[in-house]
Amino acid sequence: MNTTTDRIYLDHSATTPVDPRVVEAMAPYWSTTFGNTESSHAYGRAAAGALAQARQTIASILNCRASEIVFTGSGTESDNLALRGAAWAAREGGQGSHILATPIEHHGVGRTLGQLQNLFGFSVEELPVDRYGVVDPGDVASAIRPDTVLVSVILANNEIGTVQRAEEIGRICRARGVLFHTDAVQAPGRLALAPVVAESDLMALSAHKFYGPKGVGLLFVRRNTPLIPAITGGDHERGRRPGTVNVAGAVGLAAALRMADEGRTAENAALRALRDRLIEGVLEAVPESRLTGHPQRRLPHHASFVFRGVEGESIVQALDLAGIAASSGAACAEGEPEPSFVLKALGLPAEWGIGSLRLTLGRSNTQEHVDRVLTILPEVIADLRGAR
Amino acid sequence: MNTTTDRIYLDHSATTPVDPRVVEAMAPYWSTTFGNTESSHAYGRAAAGALAQARQTIASILNCRASEIVFTGSGTESDNLALRGAAWAAREGGQGSHILATPIEHHGVGRTLGQLQNLFGFSVEELPVDRYGVVDPGDVASAIRPDTVLVSVILANNEIGTVQRAEEIGRICRARGVLFHTDAVQAPGRLALAPVVAESDLMALSAHKFYGPKGVGLLFVRRNTPLIPAITGGDHERGRRPGTVNVAGAVGLAAALRMADEGRTAENAALRALRDRLIEGVLEAVPESRLTGHPQRRLPHHASFVFRGVEGESIVQALDLAGIAASSGAACAEGEPEPSFVLKALGLPAEWGIGSLRLTLGRSNTQEHVDRVLTILPEVIADLRGAR
Numbered sequence: 001m002n003t004t005t006d007r008i009y010l011d012h013s014a015t016t017p018v019d020p021r022v023v024e025a026m027a028p029y030w031s032t033t034f035g036n037t038e039s040s041h042a043y044g045r046a047a048a049g050a051l052a053q054a055r056q057t058i059a060s061i062l063n064c065r066a067s068e069i070v071f072t073g074s075g076t077e078s079d080n081l082a083l084r085g086a087a088w089a090a091r092e093g094g095q096g097s098h099i100l101a102t103p104i105e106h107h108g109v110g111r112t113l114g115q116l117q118n119l120f121g122f123s124v125e126e127l128p129v130d131r132y133g134v135v136d137p138g139d140v141a142s143a144i145r146p147d148t149v150l151v152s153v154i155l156a157n158n159e160i161g162t163v164q165r166a167e168e169i170g171r172i173c174r175a176r177g178v179l180f181h182t183d184a185v186q187a188p189g190r191l192a193l194a195p196v197v198a199e200s201d202l203m204a205l206s207a208h209k210f211y212g213p214k215g216v217g218l219l220f221v222r223r224n225t226p227l228i229p230a231i232t233g234g235d236h237e238r239g240r241r242p243g244t245v246n247v248a249g250a251v252g253l254a255a256a257l258r259m260a261d262e263g264r265t266a267e268n269a270a271l272r273a274l275r276d277r278l279i280e281g282v283l284e285a286v287p288e289s290r291l292t293g294h295p296q297r298r299l300p301h302h303a304s305f306v307f308r309g310v311e312g313e314s315i316v317q318a319l320d321l322a323g324i325a326a327s328s329g330a331a332c333a334e335g336e337p338e339p340s341f342v343l344k345a346l347g348l349p350a351e352w353g354i355g356s357l358r359l360t361l362g363r364s365n366t367q368e369h370v371d372r373v374l375t376i377l378p379e380v381i382a383d384l385r386g387a388r
Numbered sequence: 389m390n391t392t393t394d395r396i397y398l399d400h401s402a403t404t405p406v407d408p409r410v411v412e413a414m415a416p417y418w419s420t421t422f423g424n425t426e427s428s429h430a431y432g433r434a435a436a437g438a439l440a441q442a443r444q445t446i447a448s449i450l451n452c453r454a455s456e457i458v459f460t461g462s463g464t465e466s467d468n469l470a471l472r473g474a475a476w477a478a479r480e481g482g483q484g485s486h487i488l489a490t491p492i493e494h495h496g497v498g499r500t501l502g503q504l505q506n507l508f509g510f511s512v513e514e515l516p517v518d519r520y521g522v523v524d525p526g527d528v529a530s531a532i533r534p535d536t537v538l539v540s541v542i543l544a545n546n547e548i549g550t551v552q553r554a555e556e557i558g559r560i561c562r563a564r565g566v567l568f569h570t571d572a573v574q575a576p577g578r579l580a581l582a583p584v585v586a587e588s589d590l591m592a593l594s595a596h597k598f599y600g601p602k603g604v605g606l607l608f609v610r611r612n613t614p615l616i617p618a619i620t621g622g623d624h625e626r627g628r629r630p631g632t633v634n635v636a637g638a639v640g641l642a643a644a645l646r647m648a649d650e651g652r653t654a655e656n657a658a659l660r661a662l663r664d665r666l667i668e669g670v671l672e673a674v675p676e677s678r679l680t681g682h683p684q685r686r687l688p689h690h691a692s693f694v695f696r697g698v699e700g701e702s703i704v705q706a707l708d709l710a711g712i713a714a715s716s717g718a719a720c721a722e723g724e725p726e727p728s729f730v731l732k733a734l735g736l737p738a739e740w741g742i743g744s745l746r747l748t749l750g751r752s753n754t755q756e757h758v759d760r761v762l763t764i765l766p767e768v769i770a771d772l773r774g775a776r
Contacts, residue, residue, distance in 0.1 A: 015632060017707065018418035030406040030601065036602060039402050040704055041713035073603065075632030076621035088507060105575055108621035108630065115620050119476060157628060215461065215603045215634025230619070232503050233464035233496035242496065243462030244596055290447025304509060315578025316428055325429040340620050 007323045008369045011132060012301060012362035013186060014327055018252070019211040025255040026213065029248035036243045038236060047247050052248075057067045061261045062203075062220060062245050063194040070219045071241045071250050075185040075206030077231075077309045077384065078219035081241060082202040083112045083385045085227035086150050087122055088091050088300065090179070093226060095149030097122045100140065103345040104133050104155050105163075108204070109183050110341075113152070127153070131346050132294035133162040141206060147177050149263035155203075159329040159342045160293030161302030170199030179225065185209055185217075189260030190268060190335035201225050205257075207249065211254030211363070216249030217316040269362050271301040274370050277358060278303045281374040286381050292343065301362065304329075306348065307355040310384045311337045315357050318380040324373060395711045396757045400689060400750035401546050401574060402715055406640070408598040413643040414601065418634035425633045426624060428731070442635075442642035443716040449649045450591075450608060451582040458607045458628045459638050462572040463594030464496035464615045465619075466607035469589040469629060471500045474509055474538050475616035478567070481614060484535030485510045488528065490523050491733040492550075493542050497571050501540070515541070519734050520682035521550040525557050528651040532564050543584060543591075543761075546744060547717040547730045548681030551579065567613065573597055573605075577648030578656060578687050579700060581775030587672050589613050590621050593645075593660045595637065599751070600644030604637030642697030659749050660688040664757050674769050680731065680744065689750065692717075694736065695743040699725045700773045706768040714763060717744045 008018075029050060030272030037051050052066070059066040072078045083099075090098050100248055101113055103126045115333055116122040125217035127135050129141055144151070151173050166182050187193060188210040200260045203220040207213055213384035221240065223226060233242030258296035283289055288308035307315070312328030319326050339353025361371065417438060423431030425439050440454070447454040460466045471487075477765025479485050479744040489501055491514045504510040515523050515531060523541055533603070539561050544551045554570050561568035569590035575581060576598040585591055595601055608617060609628065621630030671677055676696035695703070700716030707714050717728035748760065 009431060011427060011429065011431070013468065014432075015422065015424040017420070017422040020419060023418045030411045031408060032490065034405040035713075036403040039399060039713070041399065041700065041715075041717060043397060043399070043707040044402075044714050064504065073634075076631035077461065077619055079621070080619045092507070106621070109631075111620040114612075115616075118614070119480070132432045206632070213634075214632050215637045217631075226544075228503075228507070231465055232499040233467070233494070238559070242499075243464035243605075244594070244602050246461075246601075247601045313428065320429040325427070325431050326421075327427060327429075351588065 007325060008372060009085070009325045009364060010359045010361065010369070010373070011327050011356065013360035015208050016211045016362055018213050019256060019259060021259065022212055022252045022255045026132045026248040029251055030154045033247070037247060038234065047342040051245055051247050053249055054250040057254040057258055059216065062197045064220060065196055065223060067238065068221055068223055069244060070237045072217045072219055072241055073215055074326040075183070075204050078204035078206070078217045079082055079108035079183055080112050081137070081154060081219050081227070082204060083109065083116065083150065084230040086179050086181065086199045086202065086225065087116050088228040089226035092147035092156070092228065096149045098145055098148040099126055099150045099152070100143050100148060101136055101152040102127050102129055102154060104129060104157050104160070104342045105152060106158055106183050109152050109154065112384065114292045119132055119299065123308065125206065129345060132297070133157055133342070133346055134297065135162050137165050137166055138167040139171055140169050141378055144173070144176050144178055144256045150179045152181045152183070154180045155341065156186040156191060156299050157293065157335070160304050160346070161201055161298035162293040163297045165312065166196050167199045170196070174199070186299060188257055190301060192264070204366060207253035207256055210256050210260040213252045214370055216246055216253050218253060241336050246378060267363065268300040274361050274365060274367065275301060275303050277367070278361070278370045278373065281370070282377060285374060291302055292348070293345070303359045305357050306352045307357065307381050308342070308352050310355040310381055312354060313337070314354040314384050315355070315380060317375065317386065322356065322376045322380070325374065373383060389456065390563055395713060396760060397713045397752060398749060398757070398761070399713045399715050399745040401527065401597070401746065401748035403596050403602065403749055404599045406601050407644060407647060409647065410600055410643045414636040414640040417639055421635070425635060425692045426622065436659050439633055439635050439638055440639040445642040446606065446645055449581065449645055450585045450606060451584055453611060455626065456609055456611055458609055458625045459633060459641070460605045460607055460629055461603055462599070463571070463605045466594070466605045466732060467494070467496035468500050469568060469607050469615070469618045470592060471497065471540060472618040474567050474569065474590065474613065475504050475550050476616040477538035477614035484537045486514045486533050486536040487538045487540070488515055488523050488531050488536060489540040489591070490515050490517055490542060492517060492545050492730045493540060494546055494573065495573050497540050497542065517733060518553035519736055520685070521545055521548050521730070522682055522685065523552055523557065525553050525560055528557050529560050532561070532566055536566050538567045538569060540569045540571070543688050544574040544579060545681065545730065548692050548734070549686040550681040551685045551687060558584070562587065563674065574687060576645055578653055580652070580679065593643035595644055598644050598648040601637055601640045604634055604641050606641060627748055632688040655751065656688040662749050662753060663689060665755070666749070666758045666761065669758070670765060672694045672758045673762060675768040678740065680734070681734070682733065689748055691747045693745050694731070695745065696740050696741045697767050698743040698769055699726070700742060702772050703743070703768060706772065708762065710764045710768070712764065715746045723744050
């Protein structure tokens with residue numbers, strides 16, 4: 001297993017290769033239609049036209065207005081703009097400084113709320129989750145206070161694949177006059193986005209998670225949502241996100257989103273079949289193994305496990321040696337393995353939580369890839385357990 | 389003048405086409421070496437290796453440590469990270485909240501300082517500039533107070549091309565224990581960067597200004613400079629800038645910076661000759677015309693003018709119709725033309741300041757292009773004046 005071509009990539013929730021059709025779509029915007037979208041001359045107008053078209057493509061998929069799309073540099077930046085922007089604006093507007101979020105948000109949300117609390121005096125409260133990481137919409141309704149200004153719930157969790165009842169939560173927030181943000185970075189191609197957009201005020205996406213380029217994300221911002229820019233500068237993106245717009249990136253994001261949307265049903269059927277074979281096979285072949293996240297309400301390409309008494313990062317390394325790319329939520333800080341904050345929030349005991357493994361399927365994967373994992377993984381776990 | 393190939397692009401300070409060699413350097417990082425640099429498997433390591441190499445290339449040009457380079461999404465984001473990061477950290481450290489900056493900073497700096505003042509309680513004071521936009525280093529020394537934590541001076545102004553005595557200012561700041569940030573976005577390829585880096589704590593660059601891709605910038609952060617991240621999330625870039633790293637963009641930035649650095653002397657000699665021909669020709673052929681910015685201490689590719697009693701945007705539009713892409717600092721708000729904040733800061737009367745025009749040369753320009761401008765521009769100005 002020495003060549004890259006023999007390798008099996010099972011880490012599509014970390015990032016995806018750019019689809020060759022997306023690379024082709026971006027090509028004219030490097031050296032030919034290269035203008036600055038803010039320039040009023042022909043070069044600028046050509047670039048602005050391409051940007052407008054990309055925005056329109058995305059708006060038609062999300063079923064929103066083109067003016068509600070803000071291009072950013074990443075999903076994390078989109079989360080920051082949503083949370084900082086809405087929180088600062090709400091406080092300036094005298095509406096309060098209480099924010100609700102799950103304990104299983106991506107760091108782009110979780111650490112931003114941490115800074116809003118520690119540096120800027122906001123009060124952040126965690127919503128309860130069950131052992132699968134699911135938030136009960138009723139708990140959101142109970143937790144909203146008169147001074148609550150914002151609720152943030154990750155649409156589909158990157159580590160455990162659990163999908164939230166985001167539309168119900170969004171409706172509750174709207175009825176109570178509270179803004180609802182969802183980090184939907186893991187969702188494109190896997191879940192229908194338009195119904196979630198319809199019930200959200202803010203939604204973050206990142207192109208490289210759905211076969212688009214790295215370095216470009218977007219934030220859906222519902223019309224009339226008060227937002228103070230988290231990064232300040234020029235008037236780009238209607239004053240919500242400055243910096244010369246990455247036209248090639250925006251075009252690439254739009255092309256990738258269109259393909260993800262058009263191929264969604266067929267792709268998910270194939271991915272779900274592979275995923276189910278993978279989950280059933282692993283749980284059957286590996287003793288003391290468990291699925292993490294919800295068994296049904298989960299992303300169709302996402303399989304995540306814990307193996308008792310094994311270190312996740314050791315599994316990842318052993319699989320890598322065998323030519324299989326996977327990931328683990330566990331981090332080894334100062335030599336002592338610890339479960340991820342997500343698995344801790346689910347209440348998983350440490351001897352289980354340290355042994356986490358995530359296998360996320362994508363367009364390139366086949367049944368043979370799954371079968372190779374089902375041959376190799378049980379040996380890897382047995383070896384690691386034997387070596388203890 | 390109907391085809392793009394006949395057009396003359398004279399707006400290189402707004403943006404540049406990506407050099408075909410940079411496009412080629414980025415190519416492997418879309419679909420082949422596509423891993424997430426934070427992944428521990430082979431795909432991740434390959435991506436991390438490419439990123440490390442790009443960082444090293446840049447560090448050797450800037451004559452700094454690789455660990456002092458932080459990749460961002462734009463020059464504006466770099467400015468934001470520098471100012472927000474240093475200001476918030478200084479206040480948390482109890483060192484004060486007084487900031488000094490010129491009145492001719494790019495909006496990425498100026499509006500960020502505005503938000504730091506209006507939303508976060510910092511005290512921002514303007515440094516004086518002379519009629520060419522030059523800051524006297526002695527004025528910086530006099531303006532520094534015991535509670536001053538940060539000085540920000542744009543290295544070379546985008547609108548008027550004036551180059552500051554940044555190294556002297558940096559030395560003064562260092563002697564007084566105050567951080568020095570410089571927005572050097574206009575400088576690569578035109579000025580030697582390493583001597584400025586040597587006297588700075590923070591320096592912002594943007595790839596698309598020097599024939600690199602849009603959507604990627606960098607911030608030089610001197611070792612041990614306290615910085616609170618302006619965007620929060622994962623641990624990328626040593627905890628200073630989260631979000632999956634745009635490897636293709638970083639590789640492209642490094643390739644473009646290397647070419648800009650290697651070609652600097654030869655390119656500037658050619659550009660300076662064209663620029664001088666342009667400036668002399670315009671001032672000679674157009675009555676009531678003036679150069680803006682410093683006549684000698686200016687970027688070698690940069691020519692900026694004001695024409696009395698003419699609207700800058702009208703000049704830009706007329707030139708565009710004639711196939712020449714230029715820009716104006718003047719903005720037409722609510723129908724009434726106004727000089728840019730930069731020209732106001734220089735004390736230029738409004739009847740001059742509204743008529744600003746910037747012509748910025750680049751690799752593709754020739755003496756014929758300059759001569760075409762020298763033929764067309766005087767007619768354009770005469771026509772506009774006649775139409776009043």
